[in-house]
Amino acid sequence: MTDFHALARDAVATAADHPHDVAVLLHAATMLLHADDIPRSVTFARAAVALAPDDFAALRTLSGVVAASGERGEAIELARQAAAIAPENAEIRLHLGALLAADHRWREAIDHLSVHVTSSGVTAVGWRLLASSLHQVGDTRRATDAAREAVAAAPESVEYRLNLASLLSHRALHTEAIQEVRAARAPDNAAVWRVLSGLHAALGRHENAVLAAEHAVALAPDDAECRAHLAYVTGLGVVPEAGADSAVWSLVRRRALPVRTASGLAADIATRGRVIYAIMLRDIRTRFGHTRLGYFWAIMEPITHLMTLGTIFFALNHGSPPVGDNLFLYYITGLVPFLMFSHVSHDVMSAAETNNAMLQLPVVKRTDIMAAHAVRQFATELCVGFVIFAIAGLLGQRGLPADPLTAMQAILLLWLLAVGVGAFNLVVVEMFPSYETVYAAFLRLLYVASGIYYSPIAMPDWVREALAWNPILQGIEFFRSGFFPQYEPHWLNPSYLVTWAVAAIGLGFGLERALRVRMVVYT
């Protein structure tokens, strides 16, 4: 720390040696001022001004030390003389402005401070003083602008921000004022909390006002202003809340919940069954409308589809069927299982996008939706199959499978394969939404590669061997082997189809389980 007493002693000694050197005298005056020896400081400064009455530095120094001695009137007069000598000096304008403001001569202060803030030596404190002076003469708008400039020049100053906030508040810009207080980022400053409390009170937020005031008192327990403010805002809060409901709005409750026993596997299975059933009923309602006829059309639609396709192919091809005695029936035995596969795999996959709202219900798992789709579509396809083959039977064709057990096995295996593929698709389509188009194209390829309109028997060996790798063709041929008597194609391999079905189910649901967390539930 600088020892101003020692420096002052040295400066006084030097001044004694050079009693006619203005600079030396002013230096002594300045050092004495720093050493708090104001009367002697004034003596040296007066000596300097006496030597050089038109010297700016001498007048400025004397004004400063005279002001420190409490003679504000004389200090102002000296500062005026100095300002007249150097009108461009920014510092003297600030000094003079501050003196005039202290003397409550606001308008004169504004004149000089206005010069100060337009000069190159503009300071934050200059803006701050100008803001106060303007506010005092009632020009709150220009005062706010000046306060804003002060904050811009010294953004770290909490006091400047509080000043700006209070000016904004005067203009009823409370919200802006609160932002300004928050921008001060001084949570440990009691004044900040007091101002904030006042702003909240002005906005009618009594609760927040009281909280902030309490916080201010906690930070500065001895601050009388803070305590007075708290008393004030607490008084605001006792205004009774309107309405007869107030008695209802209080509730304090302490109690213990009864202990429950954990549910077991059986309860889990019951829950899953209940959920899947509820989803199926809801799907039928939303998809097929509110009339019973709605579901009738849901069955009729694929039937007409099958009839049309079968009739067209039948009309184009008059040759004898590869198996059985009716080409139309041969087509149908291929189309029904294929469309079942196609619809089920597509429907299980559609659990991805259509039912996100249902997934907002925590009791519903994605696998429940998949299962519900799979079961509902299977039931629909079975109805379609029964109707189709009943029509065939009524027309005098074979309507019942020769070996119902084998036919049913084939349909079940194809269904399982469809569910597995659907589950796999669901995961892939969640990751790559464009996959849906890819799968649709792939299904069309399978449409021609699954032996619906031809028999592999008519194909060259290498084509047949290649086609035999298609599990859907295997499923269709397996179904036909159960439908037509004595149809046992040598390329048929039911265990190959079983492997596919098991693998697809395992892979599809395994992937769903593994990636479940990553699949977003949109809200």
Next chain:
Amino acid sequence: MIVLDHVHKAYRTIDGVRTVLRDVSMALPEGRCLGVLGANGSGKSTLIRLLAGTEQPDAGGISRGATSVSFPLGFGGTMHPKLSGLENTLFLARLYGVDERQAVAYVEDFAELGSYFRMPVGSYSSGMRARLAFGACLAIEFDIYLIDEVTSVGDARFRVKCLDAFRQRMARADVIMVTHDYETMRAYCDTGAVLRNAELTLFDDLEAAIADHTRAMEFA
């Protein structure tokens, strides 16, 4: 009782990864009603969905034991717009295995939808939708009701009706609530939690939680 065990949850957004919960372990108080406070975007709704089980944590686990937890109430998305209020109620009753006829009778009386009860939910106003959701949720006996922003629920009279219904239910169930309306929260809850900077802090006293949150919000 809901127990959070080292739960971590984060989202990828355009601005990078936003963490909602960072390694949070705690047992939520039982027999109390909890109000969750937090700034906008701090992840209060995500927390509710995690507690409900509609979303899974990235790491850690949430165990509910034998406690039945409701779906997040106040979220209209659980109702199918093509189905009527009646059909949506039936769906929820079937889903949670409660008596369908009783549930329908309860909701019809509680939600005061009149003939709209038999019309598609898509034709409802937001207030009607919220009333249906409140009724349907109350028709099912849960151990814990999760309420996400109930301020949208109709007029003052209906709010009081909801509160009365919940007060009766609170004799045997808890409420976990997210709302910006402190008055509503005070009416329902007696304990508080603050979600801030991916940390969840429990306060035994709701007022302490509100004070802490208000203080933090001043300098958010």
